[in-house]
Amino acid sequence: MNRYVSSCGDCTNDACLIFRYKKEEGLSEPISRRRTFNCRKGQDFIMEGAPVNGLYFVLEGKVKVFMTGFAGKKQIIRLAGPGEIIGHRGFGTRDVYQITATTLDDAVLCHFTSEDFQEMLQLHPQLTFDLMHLYAKELDKSETKIKQFSQMTVRERVIDSLLYILRKFKEKAGYLQVTLSRQELADLAGTTDEQVTRVLSALKKEGLIHLSGKRIALKQVEILKEEISSHFFIGS
DNA sequence: TCATTAACTGTCG
C-alpha cells in the first residue's frame, strides 16, 4: 500500500489489460500521462451523473460498482480487484457515468483520460481487440445474470453472491477476503439487509457457512454450488 | 464512556 508506481513499465500487475502492451511503441507517451493515486476506504472515485473523464484501473485494493435506483435502492453491478478496469462502459458512448464506484479497502488506482486511452487504442489494434473481447465477455455474463436473477429465490441469490465473492477475491484463513456489510450483500443479491441476515443465519444453522462478525467462511462450497446449479445452463 | 449505526428478530400485508 501507498507505493507509487511511476510508470507502467515498473508495474508488476499482469492482470491489467495494458500490462502486455506497456513497452509497445508509442504507448509510453499516453502511459506517462496516466495518474496513479491512493484512495482511502469508502471513497467514491466515480459518481453517477458526473461527466465521463476517462477510465480507471485498480492497481491495489477492492472496489464496488453500483447503480442507484429511484427509492435510493442500490444494485451492485460488480466487484473489482487488482487489474480490473472501471468506467469503461461510459468510454466513448456516454457523457456522464451511469455508475458509482466506491473503494472497499484502501486502494491504489490508475486513471487514464479518455483522450489518452483513445490514442492508445488507435495506435494498437491488438489492445482494441482485447478491450472488445472484454466487453463481449461482460455482456455475456450480464445477460446470463439477468436471466438467472429473475428465476432465483432470495436464498439462492445470496448464495450466488457469496460464491461470486469467493470466485473474485478468494479466501484467507477460511474467510472471504472482503467483508461486506449486510446492506452491501443485499445490494449485491438484490434484496434487503433483513433477508440477508436471515439467509446467513439459516446457512449457519445448516452448517454450510460460519459467521464471525462481518466475516464469512464458506464451509461447504460444493453443497452451496449444488443448491444454485439448477439455474445454470437452462433456457436458450 | 456515550451516541450513532449496523445487525438481528418478529410480525404483518
Added chain:
DNA sequence: CGACAGTTAATGA
C-alpha cells in the same frame, strides 16, 4: 418476500 418496528450488538468519537 418486502416493509416496519423493536431490540441488541458493534463501532467510533
